[in-house]
Amino acid sequence: MLADAWPHARLVTADTVADALRAAWAGCDAVxxxxxxxxxxxxxxxxxxDKHTDPAVVVVDEAARHAVALLGGxxxxxxxxxxxxxxxxxxxxxxxxxxxxxGLPGLDTLGWPVEGAVAxxxxxxxxxxxxxxxxxxxxxLPALPDNVRPAPAPEPTAPAAPVxxxxxxxxxxxTSAGPRVEAGAGAAGPPAGGGYRLLVxxxxxxxxxxxxxxRPPSLVAGVGASRGVPAAEVRGLLDRVLAEAGLSxxxxxxxxxxxxxxxEAGIRATADALGVPLVTHPAAQLAAVDVPHPSEVVRAAVGxxxxxxxxxxxxxxxxxxxxxTATAMATVAVARHAPRGRLxxxxxxxxxxxxxxxxAVTELRRAAVVVGLxxxxxxxxxxxxxxxxxxxxxLGAEEERARAAVAEATAGHAVALVGxxxxxVYAMASPALEYADERIDVVGxxxxxxxxxxxxxxxxxxxxxxxxxxxxxxxxxxxxxxxxVAAAAEGDFVALLYNPRSRARDWQLGAALGVFAAxxxxxxxxxxxxxxxxxxxxxxxxxxxxxxxxxxxxxxxxVVGSSQTRIVAGRMVTPRGYRWRR
Numbered sequence: 001m002l003a004d005a006w007p008h009a010r011l012v013t014a015d016t017v018a019d020a021l022r023a024a025w026a027g028c029d030a031v032x033x034x035x036x037x038x039x040x041x042x043x044x045x046x047x048x049x050d051k052h053t054d055p056a057v058v059v060v061d062e063a064a065r066h067a068v069a070l071l072g073g074x075x076x077x078x079x080x081x082x083x084x085x086x087x088x089x090x091x092x093x094x095x096x097x098x099x100x101x102x103g104l105p106g107l108d109t110l111g112w113p114v115e116g117a118v119a120x121x122x123x124x125x126x127x128x129x130x131x132x133x134x135x136x137x138x139x140x141l142p143a144l145p146d147n148v149r150p151a152p153a154p155e156p157t158a159p160a161a162p163v164x165x166x167x168x169x170x171x172x173x174x175t176s177a178g179p180r181v182e183a184g185a186g187a188a189g190p191p192a193g194g195g196y197r198l199l200v201x202x203x204x205x206x207x208x209x210x211x212x213x214x215r216p217p218s219l220v221a222g223v224g225a226s227r228g229v230p231a232a233e234v235r236g237l238l239d240r241v242l243a244e245a246g247l248s249x250x251x252x253x254x255x256x257x258x259x260x261x262x263x264e265a266g267i268r269a270t271a272d273a274l275g276v277p278l279v280t281h282p283a284a285q286l287a288a289v290d291v292p293h294p295s296e297v298v299r300a301a302v303g304x305x306x307x308x309x310x311x312x313x314x315x316x317x318x319x320x321x322x323x324x325t326a327t328a329m330a331t332v333a334v335a336r337h338a339p340r341g342r343l344x345x346x347x348x349x350x351x352x353x354x355x356x357x358x359x360a361v362t363e364l365r366r367a368a369v370v371v372g373l374x375x376x377x378x379x380x381x382x383x384x385x386x387x388x389x390x391x392x393x394x395l396g397a398e399e400e401r402a403r404a405a406v407a408e409a410t411a412g413h414a415v416a417l418v419g420x421x422x423x424x425v426y427a428m429a430s431p432a433l434e435y436a437d438e439r440i441d442v443v444g445x446x447x448x449x450x451x452x453x454x455x456x457x458x459x460x461x462x463x464x465x466x467x468x469x470x471x472x473x474x475x476x477x478x479x480x481x482x483x484x485v486a487a488a489a490e491g492d493f494v495a496l497l498y499n500p501r502s503r504a505r506d507w508q509l510g511a512a513l514g515v516f517a518a519x520x521x522x523x524x525x526x527x528x529x530x531x532x533x534x535x536x537x538x539x540x541x542x543x544x545x546x547x548x549x550x551x552x553x554x555x556x557x558x559v560v561g562s563s564q565t566r567i568v569a570g571r572m573v574t575p576r577g578y579r580w581r582r
Contacts, residue, residue: 202251222312341409347447459571
């Protein structure tokens, strides 16, 4: 079943189960073993290496009742794999990693590299021991428990920045590197009083048995090169300048260069080896960046007076930490980019927990602030991390919620703005993104819409072209809505009517149905689904001639069939027109 559901998966067989498991361990990134847990432990124990490189292992019992994340829970992705296996087999995922069991964010689940005493600091967080959070900027972290307290903010210092030697046709000169903000009180030394620390910094700092370091994606390395530059030369130069500046390569967000270098094998190979993207920019954009060391020689060659420094600085609020430094064929500069807030716009689906996507759950647990309509927030309170701040409001406060979510993200927080169905369909994505600017990163999480849930309950009414229409004239004049309804009717689209009827708007649905009745037969099927996937779900089938609008309210979706839609065995079907059916 799993191999059928996952095209990328393969079934590993051998003369014995033990040989098959060893072969899977050696050749796969993740393994699902249908075997007793004890047997798997005995077979794999001699093969264990490092949790960052070993494959994830999930064990499923013979009755397929449990999917146990045995190895690589966080680092290998076994916890997520157990959830996916459980969903396919109707088995219970068994996750025993301590942070997951306690509902706390694992330090290795944030998508950022983490170093140092990860286990010790995680244990301290779980045990409620004081942990000092020392961050060199306001990074969008998830909700943390009360025992993790930020250190007092330090005053910025301005150490002298290194000056690049001349090279690759770009003369050296004075640097424009601005003040560097140090990573907070005590970041460079052992924890005061023997306590635990969680550092969030791109700087190289001494590690000890009570300090873990999260590496935020703050650094961009601009790279220029002569054609045919060896990857070893690019990597060697980059490693050297980072080490001399006291910066961690784990905090590299990406490498950056000019579009003309997009196919430069040595630069691409370096990005691949580091596991970061290569981002290239047009020469005109690079030429517009103010840099300390412009070169007319470079301008004549590639159309911009700077490649490395300009590419490092482009794309946000950045300061140049390492001016361009050159070897015979490569030039590198490094800039630190200010943190950006994070706004996840999350569609929760139509209501049933099992129709909520795994990505939605992940984003809810990644957030430090959750904003939404009170009734939608109530659906997911059990998923939120301890310490999550909730901003809930009632009906009619959509603009307030959109502004609040954007303001929180702009202040540097990790925010989830939630809505039912898909947040981009008559929901919160549009008003929020009208206010969001380049200071925040936006993550869209699609959800199962009310229309899709209604269509599944009715049968297959959306098998051919269809149109979404809202009958609410709160934001759109009825004259405009009426023209759109007429266009959908004349075009013979299946129509999905959102916001069809309320106590204050009790005539618009009848008017819309009248327009459709003028363009298709009276016996055209019409479906009404109220509260799809919720406990009081109701499905009603009628026709254009006999649908009673009084059955419809704001919790309903109305599906008006096209002239080709028909009822087959009590189900609403719009034929796709496949030739084989003829």
